[in-house]
Amino acid sequence: MAPTRTPALRLSAEAEAFLAENHLCTFTTLRPDGSPHTAPxxxxxxxxxxxxRVMTTATRRKARNLLANPGGRVSVCQMAGWQWLTLEGTATVSTDPFRVAEGVRRYTRRYRSAPPQPPGLAVVEIRVDRVLGG
Known part of the structure; x- marks a missing residue:
């Protein structure tokens, strides 16, 4: 099942260009007790x-947090010096081969190498509905 499009969300050309660059990123989910878990x-x-999209395995803390709270809110933040952009939305974890392959394809294109592929590879898909930047 292919993800559906979110037509209302449009980023500026500058934001799109920044998200195409390779910078430090963090991903924040909520643990079952409500406390934040942030990982690079x-x-x-x-x-x-x-x-x-974030590649992971279903056994990693970030995935377990989402599996315990399906459709939970998350954020991914990219920063470079004083410039930053945070994408917020609802997330799901998928091991569907089509979705994982699409995640791997996009990761490989952006980072010019394939992601690690441990057993249980999964993709976190974040349906972005809020963008913050500075």
């Missing part, structure tokens, strides 16, 4: 679909 990640941005 690499992610991809699909502006046409309004999706950010």
């Amino acid at each position: 990640v690499r992610f991809t941005w699909d502006g046409d679909a309004g999706l950010a």
Whole structure:
């Protein structure tokens, strides 16, 4: 099942260009007790679909947090010096081969190398509905 498009979300050309660059990123989920869990990640941005994607495994804390709270809110933040952009939205974890392959394809294109592929590879799809930047 292919993700649906979020037509209302449009980023500026400057924001799109910044998200295409390779900078430090963090991903924040909420643990079952409500406390935040933040981890460094690499992610991809699909502006046409309004999706950010993070590759992981279903056993990692970030995925377990989302599996415990399906559709929970998350944020991914990219920063370079004083410039930053945070993408917020609802997230799902998928091991569907099509979705994982799409995540791997986009990751490989952005970072010019394939992501690690441990057993249980999964993709977190973030349906972005809020963008903050500075």
